[in-house]
Amino acid sequence: MSPTPFHLLWLLFAPLALGLLAWVRPPRHSGWVLLVALPLPLLALWLLLGLNDRPMTGQLALGPLTLHWRLDGLAALLWLLTQLLLLASALYAAGYVRTTTLGQRAYAWLWPLMGGLALGLGLIWIAADLLLLYAGLELMGLCAVGMMLLPGSVEALTAGLRYLLFALVGSLTWLLGVALLLGAWGRLDLAGMAGLAAVTQPDPVTQIAVALLASGLLLKAAIFPLHSWLAPVHGSAWTPVSAIHGALVVKASFFILLLLWRALLPEAIAGAWALGLLGSLAVLWGGIQAWRAVGLKQLVAWSTVGQLGYLMLAFPLLAGTSAAVAMMAWQATWLQLAGHALAKAAMFMAAGNLLLSTGAHRLEGLTGTSRRLPLSLMTFGLAAVTLMGLPPSAGFTAKWLWLQASLASGQWLWVVVLALGSLLSAIYVFRVLRCSFVEDAPEQAFRSLPLGMELIALVLALAAIGLGLAAGWPLSFLGPAGVS
Amino acid sequence: MSAASAMSAVLPLATLASSLLTAAVIFMLPEQAVRTRTALNLAAALIKLVLVIWMARGLVAGEVYAVEFPVVEGLSFVLQVDELGLTFAGLSSLLWLFTTIYAIGYLEDSPNRRRFFGFFSLCVASTLGISLAGNLFTLLIFYELLTLSTYPLVAHRGTPQALAAATVYLRYTLSAGLVLMIGMVALQVLAGDLRFGQRELLAALGPEARPWLIGLFWLLTLGFGVKAALVPLHGWLPRAMVAPAPVSALLHAVAVVKAGAFGIVRLVYDVYGIGFSASLGVLDGLVVIASVTIVYGSLRALAQQELKPRLAYSTVSQVSYIVLGIGLFGPLGTIAALAHLLHQGLMKVTLFFCAGNYAEELGIHRIDELDGVGRRMPLSSLAFTIGALGMIGMPPLVGFISKWMLGMGAVQAEMPWVIAVLVASTLLNAAYFLPILNRLWFRPGPAHGIGTWPAERAPSRLETSAWLLLPALATALLSLLAGMLAGLPFSPLQWATRVVEQTYLMP
Numbered sequence: 001m002s003p004t005p006f007h008l009l010w011l012l013f014a015p016l017a018l019g020l021l022a023w024v025r026p027p028r029h030s031g032w033v034l035l036v037a038l039p040l041p042l043l044a045l046w047l048l049l050g051l052n053d054r055p056m057t058g059q060l061a062l063g064p065l066t067l068h069w070r071l072d073g074l075a076a077l078l079w080l081l082t083q084l085l086l087l088a089s090a091l092y093a094a095g096y097v098r099t100t101t102l103g104q105r106a107y108a109w110l111w112p113l114m115g116g117l118a119l120g121l122g123l124i125w126i127a128a129d130l131l132l133l134y135a136g137l138e139l140m141g142l143c144a145v146g147m148m149l150l151p152g153s154v155e156a157l158t159a160g161l162r163y164l165l166f167a168l169v170g171s172l173t174w175l176l177g178v179a180l181l182l183g184a185w186g187r188l189d190l191a192g193m194a195g196l197a198a199v200t201q202p203d204p205v206t207q208i209a210v211a212l213l214a215s216g217l218l219l220k221a222a223i224f225p226l227h228s229w230l231a232p233v234h235g236s237a238w239t240p241v242s243a244i245h246g247a248l249v250v251k252a253s254f255f256i257l258l259l260l261w262r263a264l265l266p267e268a269i270a271g272a273w274a275l276g277l278l279g280s281l282a283v284l285w286g287g288i289q290a291w292r293a294v295g296l297k298q299l300v301a302w303s304t305v306g307q308l309g310y311l312m313l314a315f316p317l318l319a320g321t322s323a324a325v326a327m328m329a330w331q332a333t334w335l336q337l338a339g340h341a342l343a344k345a346a347m348f349m350a351a352g353n354l355l356l357s358t359g360a361h362r363l364e365g366l367t368g369t370s371r372r373l374p375l376s377l378m379t380f381g382l383a384a385v386t387l388m389g390l391p392p393s394a395g396f397t398a399k400w401l402w403l404q405a406s407l408a409s410g411q412w413l414w415v416v417v418l419a420l421g422s423l424l425s426a427i428y429v430f431r432v433l434r435c436s437f438v439e440d441a442p443e444q445a446f447r448s449l450p451l452g453m454e455l456i457a458l459v460l461a462l463a464a465i466g467l468g469l470a471a472g473w474p475l476s477f478l479g480p481a482g483v484s
Numbered sequence: 485m486s487a488a489s490a491m492s493a494v495l496p497l498a499t500l501a502s503s504l505l506t507a508a509v510i511f512m513l514p515e516q517a518v519r520t521r522t523a524l525n526l527a528a529a530l531i532k533l534v535l536v537i538w539m540a541r542g543l544v545a546g547e548v549y550a551v552e553f554p555v556v557e558g559l560s561f562v563l564q565v566d567e568l569g570l571t572f573a574g575l576s577s578l579l580w581l582f583t584t585i586y587a588i589g590y591l592e593d594s595p596n597r598r599r600f601f602g603f604f605s606l607c608v609a610s611t612l613g614i615s616l617a618g619n620l621f622t623l624l625i626f627y628e629l630l631t632l633s634t635y636p637l638v639a640h641r642g643t644p645q646a647l648a649a650a651t652v653y654l655r656y657t658l659s660a661g662l663v664l665m666i667g668m669v670a671l672q673v674l675a676g677d678l679r680f681g682q683r684e685l686l687a688a689l690g691p692e693a694r695p696w697l698i699g700l701f702w703l704l705t706l707g708f709g710v711k712a713a714l715v716p717l718h719g720w721l722p723r724a725m726v727a728p729a730p731v732s733a734l735l736h737a738v739a740v741v742k743a744g745a746f747g748i749v750r751l752v753y754d755v756y757g758i759g760f761s762a763s764l765g766v767l768d769g770l771v772v773i774a775s776v777t778i779v780y781g782s783l784r785a786l787a788q789q790e791l792k793p794r795l796a797y798s799t800v801s802q803v804s805y806i807v808l809g810i811g812l813f814g815p816l817g818t819i820a821a822l823a824h825l826l827h828q829g830l831m832k833v834t835l836f837f838c839a840g841n842y843a844e845e846l847g848i849h850r851i852d853e854l855d856g857v858g859r860r861m862p863l864s865s866l867a868f869t870i871g872a873l874g875m876i877g878m879p880p881l882v883g884f885i886s887k888w889m890l891g892m893g894a895v896q897a898e899m900p901w902v903i904a905v906l907v908a909s910t911l912l913n914a915a916y917f918l919p920i921l922n923r924l925w926f927r928p929g930p931a932h933g934i935g936t937w938p939a940e941r942a943p944s945r946l947e948t949s950a951w952l953l954l955p956a957l958a959t960a961l962l963s964l965l966a967g968m969l970a971g972l973p974f975s976p977l978q979w980a981t982r983v984v985e986q987t988y989l990m991p
Binding site (some may be wrong): 327331335370371374378385390391392396397399400401403404407408415419422423426430434437438439440468469471472475 | 673
C-alpha cells in the first residue's frame with residue numbers, strides 16, 4: 001500500500017480531533033497520551049518512507065478557488081519532526097500538570113490549541129500556494145498565541161497580547177504582498193510562479209511583494225531586528241508550550257520564507273546577502289543577550305534568536321553559488337533546523353524541570369543541581385552541545401557543512417559569524433553549567449519530579465546528538481537544493 | 485562477511501564502547517553504589533587494555549582493523565587502527581588502569597563520585613577515539629569530546645579556584661577547537677576528505693596551493709598547540725592544578741596534553757607527510773617553538789615553590805620534547821618523539837601520583853615541607869625519585885633514552901644547536917628536581933622529630949592507602965623497566981622504531 005491523499009488528510013486532522021477529545025477529558029497520565037498519539041508520528045514516518053523520491057502533488061477546488069498542495073521529502077521530514085515534537089510535548093504536559101498547579105480550564109484548552117497548531121504546521125509543510133500557506137500560517141499563529149495566554153498571569157497576558165499584535169502586523173504585510181503578487185502574476189501557486197520567475201526578469205512589483213512577504217515572515221520568525229516579542233513570551237509560558245514554540249513555530253515562518261525566496265527571486269544576490277547579514281546580527285545579538293540574561297528561560301529564549309540567525313545564512317549561500325556549495329548549504333540548513341528543534345525542545349524541558357524542582361528563576365538558584373537533578377542537568381548539557389555546534393551533534397555537522405560551503409564559495413564573512421556565534425553560545429551555556437558545580441551553596445528544598453518528564457527531555461537531546469552522525473539517512477530524502 | 489572482516493570492524497568499536505558504555509552505566513547507577521561502580525571501572529579498564537593488546541598483536545600479524553560510514557556526502561566517520569594510533573591507545577589504556585585504581589582510592593568518601601567517574605570514562609573514550617580516528621573529521625569529534633568531558637573533572641571540587649581554572653581551560657580549548665575546525669574544513673575544501681596516511685594528496689596539489697598549505701599547517705598547529713601546551717598557549721595547564729590529583733595525572737600524562745601532541749604527530753606524519761612538511765619548511769619552525777617551550781617551561785618550573793605547579797611547568801617543557809622530535813627531519817627524531825610520547829606518560833603519571841600521596845597522607849603542598857619525607861613514606865619517595873631521575877635523563881631510565889635519541893636525531897637533522905637546548909634543559913631539570921630529592925632523603929624533618937607535618941592522616945598499615953601506593957609503584961617500575969629493557973620487543977623504544985620502520989620508511 002502506498003500513501004494516498006487520504007492518509008494526508010488523516011494526518012492533518014487527526015491531531016485536531018484528538019485535541020478536541022482531550023479538551024472534553026484532559027489526560028492526566030502520559031501513558032494514555034502515548035497510546036493514543038503514537039500512531040501519528042508512525043504515520044508520518046510511513047508517509048516519508050512511502051514517497052520513494054516521488055513527491056505527491058494535487059489540488060483541491062473550492063468553488064472558484066483552487067488550492068495546491070505537494071508532499072516532497074523535505075515536507076515529509078519536517079512533518080515527521082513536527083509529530084515527534086508534538087508527541088513529546090504532549091507527554092511532557094501530562095506530567096507537568098501533576099507537578100504544578102495549573103488552572104483546570106486552562107489545561108483543558110491546551111489540547112485543542114495543540115491540535116490546531118499541528119494542523120497549521122501540517123498545512124504549511126504541504127502547502128504549494130500562497131493561500132494555503134496563509135491559512136496554515138494564521139492557524140498556527142493564533143493557536144500559538146492562545147497557548148501563550150494560557151497561564152493567565154499578567155505577564156503572560158501582556159507578552160501574549162504583544163505577540164498577537166506582532167503576529168497580526170506580520171499577517172497584514174503578508175496579505176498585502178499576496179495581493180500585489182496576485183495582481184501582477186494572476187496566480188498564487190508556487191510551482192507556476194516559479195516557472196514564470198525562471199524565464200522573466202523580476203519586476204519591481206515582484207520585488208516589493210516579496211519584500212513585504214519577507215518582512216511579515218521575518219517578524220513571525222523573530223529574526224533580528226524583529227525579535228523583541230520572543231523572550232518575554234517564553235519567560236511566562238508553560239514549559240511544554242515554550243518547547244513547541246521555540247522548536248517549531250518560529251521555524252515554520254523561516255521555511256516559508258526560504259521556499260518563497262527560492263521560487264520567486266532565486267538570483268537576487270543583494271537581497272540574499274541582506275538576509276544573511278540580518279542573520280549574522282541575530283547570531284551576535286542573540287548570543288550577547290543570552291549571555292546577559294538573568295533568568296534561565298530568558299537565556300534559552302535568547303539563544304533561539306541567535307540560532308535562528310544561523311539559518312538565514314542559507315540565503316546568501318544558496319543564491320548564485322555553485323551546485324556543490326548550494327547542496328552543502330541546503331543540507332546544513334535543514335540539519336541545523338532539525339537539530340535545533342530537537343535540542344531546543346529538550347533544553348526548554350530540562351530548564352523547566354530545573355526551575356520546577358528548585359523553585360528558582362535566576363541562574364544563581366541552580367547551585368547544587370548537579371547532585372540533586374543530575375539527569376535534567378545532563379539533558380541541558382547534551383542539548384547545549386548541539387547549540388554550541390560541538391561534535392558529534394547535528395549542530396556540529398551543520399556547522400561543518402556551512403563552513404565548507406562558505407570557504408568553497410569564498411564568502412569568508414560567514415566563517416567569522418559562525419566562529420563568533422559558537423564562542424558566544426559556549427559562553428552562555430557554560431554560565432548555566434558552571435552554576436551547577438558550586439558546592440558551598442545553601443541546601444534548597446528540591447521537589448522531586450516524575451521520571452518521565454526528565455526522560456522525554458533526555459531522549460530529545462540524545463536524538464539531536466545522534467542526528468549529527470546519522471545525518472546521512474534523513475538527508476537522503478532531501479531533493480536537490482532549491483524548489484523543485 | 486567473513487569472520488576476519490567482521491572482527492576487523494568489531495574490535496575498534498568494542499574498544500571504544502568499553503569506555504562509552506561504562507560511562508553511560510555509571511551515570512545511571514546511584515551515587516551510593518560504590519562497589520558496583522568500582523568493579524565496573526576496573527573491569528572496563530582491564531577489558532580495554534586486553535582489547536588494545538589484542539589489536540596490537542593482530543596488527544603485527546598483518547590484520548586490518550577499520551570501520552567507516554558516511555555522515556554526509558563527502559564526509560565520513562572513520563576508525564582505523566595503525567601503529568601510530570595504537571601507540572597512543574596503548575599508552576592511554578595502560579595508564580588508564582593505574583589512574584582508575586588511584587582515583588578510586590583518592591576519592592574515597594568524597595561527594596559527586598558518580599559524576600566524576602562518569603566523565604572520567606568519557607574522557608578515556610575520547611582519548612581512544614582520538615588515537616583510532618582515521619581522518620581529521622573523526623579526530624575532531626573526539627578531540628572536542630575530550631574537552632567537554634575534562635571540564636567537569638577540572639571543575640569537580642566546585643570551589644571558586646576550581647571553577648575559575650575550569651573556565652580558563654574552556655576558553656583556551658574551545659577557541660582552539662574552533663581554530664582546528666576551520667583549518668580542517670579549509671583543508672577539506674582544498675583536498676577533499678583525506679584519510680590519515682594518504683600523504684601524497686597534499687603534495688600533489690601543486691605549487692599554487694603551497695602558501696595555503698603552509699598557512700593551514702600553522703593554523704592547525706595553533707589548534708593542537710593549546711592542548712599540547714606549547715608556549716605561549718600553555719596558560720591553562722598550570723592553573724588546572726587545582727583539580728584532584730588523578731585529574732592532573734589525566735591532563736598531564738594520559739590524555740589531554742598527549743592528545744595535543746598526538747594531533748601534531750598525525751598532522752606532520754599522516755596528513756602532510758614528513759618529507760612534504762620538510763619541503764614546505766615548516767619543520768624548522770616546529771623545532772624553534774619546541775626549543776623555546778622546553779627552556780621556558782623549565783625556567784618557570786624552577787621558579788615554583790609548590791610541588792604541583794613545578795610538575796605542571798615541567799610538563800610544559802617535557803611534552804615539547806615530542807614536538808622537537810617531530811621537527812627533527814629523520815627517522816631518529818621520529819623514534820625519539822614517539823618513544824617520548826610513551827616515556828613522558830609513564831614518568832609524569834608516577835610523579836603526580838606521588839605528589840597526590842604526599843598531599844593526601846601528610847597535607848604537603850609546598851616543596852619546603854618535604855624535608856625528611858623519605859623516612860615517613862619511603863616507597864612513594866622511591867617512586868618519585870625514579871620519576872624525577874628519569875625526567876632529568878639519568879641512564880638507564882627511560883628519560884635518558886628519549887634524550888639520547890633526540891640528540892642523535894638532531895645530529896642527523898644537522899641541527900647541532902638543538903643539543904645545546906637539550907643540555908640546558910637537562911641542567912634545568914636537575915636544578916628543579918634534585919633539590920626535591922635532597923629534601924626527601926637527606927634533610928631531617930618531622931619524621932626525625934623536627935616540627936610536624938601540615939596535616940597527617942591517621943597512620944595505616946602501609947605508608948599510605950594501598951589504592952594510592954600501588955599504582956605509583958607500578959608506573960615507577962614500568963618506567964624503570966622500559967628503560968632497562970629498551971631492547972626487548974614491545975618496549976616503547978622498539979615499538980616506536982617499528983612504527984617508523986613500518987609506516988615512515990625514509991631514504
